[in-house]
Amino acid sequence: MSKPTVSPAPESKTEIEEGTVFAPRFDADGLLPVVATSAETGEVLMLAYMNEQALARTIATGEAHYWSRSRRRLWRKGEESGNVQRVVELRTDCDQDAIWLKVETAGTGASCHTGRKSCFYRAVPVGAAPSGGLSLRFVDAERQFDPEAAYRHAGAAKRTLKSSE
Amino acid sequence: MSKPTVSPAPESKTEIEEGTVFAPRFDADGLLPVVATSAETGEVLMLAYMNEQALARTIATGEAHYWSRSRRRLWRKGEESGNVQRVVELRTDCDQDAIWLKVETAGTGASCHTGRKSCFYRAVPVGAAPSGGLSLRFVDAERQFDPEAAYRHAGAAKRTLKSSE
Numbered sequence: 210m211s212k213p214t215v216s217p218a219p220e221s222k223t224e225i226e227e228g229t230v231f232a233p234r235f236d237a238d239g240l241l242p243v244v245a246t247s248a249e250t251g252e253v254l255m256l257a258y259m260n261e262q263a264l265a266r267t268i269a270t271g272e273a274h275y276w277s278r279s280r281r282r283l284w285r286k287g288e289e290s291g292n293v294q295r296v297v298e299l300r301t302d303c304d305q306d307a308i309w310l311k312v313e314t315a316g317t318g319a320s321c322h323t324g325r326k327s328c329f330y331r332a333v334p335v336g337a338a339p340s341g342g343l344s345l346r347f348v349d350a351e352r353q354f355d356p357e358a359a360y361r362h363a364g365a366a367k368r369t370l371k372s373s374e
Numbered sequence: 375m376s377k378p379t380v381s382p383a384p385e386s387k388t389e390i391e392e393g394t395v396f397a398p399r400f401d402a403d404g405l406l407p408v409v410a411t412s413a414e415t416g417e418v419l420m421l422a423y424m425n426e427q428a429l430a431r432t433i434a435t436g437e438a439h440y441w442s443r444s445r446r447r448l449w450r451k452g453e454e455s456g457n458v459q460r461v462v463e464l465r466t467d468c469d470q471d472a473i474w475l476k477v478e479t480a481g482t483g484a485s486c487h488t489g490r491k492s493c494f495y496r497a498v499p500v501g502a503a504p505s506g507g508l509s510l511r512f513v514d515a516e517r518q519f520d521p522e523a524a525y526r527h528a529g530a531a532k533r534t535l536k537s538s539e
Contacts, residue, residue, distance in 0.1 A: 226488055328469075
């Protein structure tokens with residue numbers, strides 16, 4: 210498994226914030242939050258997590274890999290839906306505990322499992338104290354694919370592969 | 375303290391993903407990750423966290439509030455530096471466990487405590503297996519203010535206020 214050879218963790222705040230050594234600081238669960246944006250439009254597509262292996266695979270292959278917290282496994286984005294994310298740029302933040310990916314999404318161009326381009330397809334009203342709960346407003350919420358069909362197909366294909374092994 | 379009156383948590387995945395009830399799902403520490411982007415340029419400015427109170431204050435005031443994990447307290451962004459973030463739009467994601475803020479930053483326009491517009495001012499090389507560690511490249515890293523001067527000033531002002539109480 211190719212992975213970035215990370216130098217010993219810098220010791221000072223100055224080294225972490227102003228240095229050129231990449232020394233990602235994973236949280237207690239071994240994860241980093243990752244923001245993926247569209248390299249074309251700048252739109253935030255999703256927020257997900259990487260463990261060390263997912264980060265290493267992303268860097269080595271130029272395709273976004275994440276750690277699925279629900280499935281507890283490495284997840285190559287688009288492995289089922291075909292909507293692979295090619296990484297145009299990868300950045301880290303001041304204290305090296307978050308990642309920003311600018312990506313180009315293949316296939317239908319959707320990054321959300323609901324079939325939408327972005328996972329952030331609902332706005333919350335701001336500036337007024339709500340009297341009885343906050344109502345979400347759908348924005349940029351057109352589906353690019355039918356998730357039921359896409360994942361049913363992928364599941365069927367996988368089962369077919371499996372049964373022919 | 376004004377806070378959004380959140381309806382009982384929706385029970386089904388469909389309600390969470392396709393409904394109009396805002397029912398943010400905080401993690402085990404009571405936090406949500408928040409991506410703030412520039413409403414003007416789309417650039418990712420920072421990744422931070424909100425607890426329920428920070429989210430409520432953000433929604434009620436239209437100014438970004440976060441939970442500072444290092445200082446363990448509510449943090450009105452820009453309270454020391456003057457670089458307040460006015461929220462242009464607030465969105466939640468498919469499973470309602472992350473927030474995207476589009477903001478206009480007041481003052482110097484910097485959102486990073488290092489004096490830069492964005493916390494993401496260093497890129498990690500992608501696509502090549504590194505032989506001896508990964509070297510960060512500074513990008514869009516011009517400082518908008520001198521952090522030492524800004525926070526020293528704010529600290530002094532606060533001490534003055536405190537001593538006159």
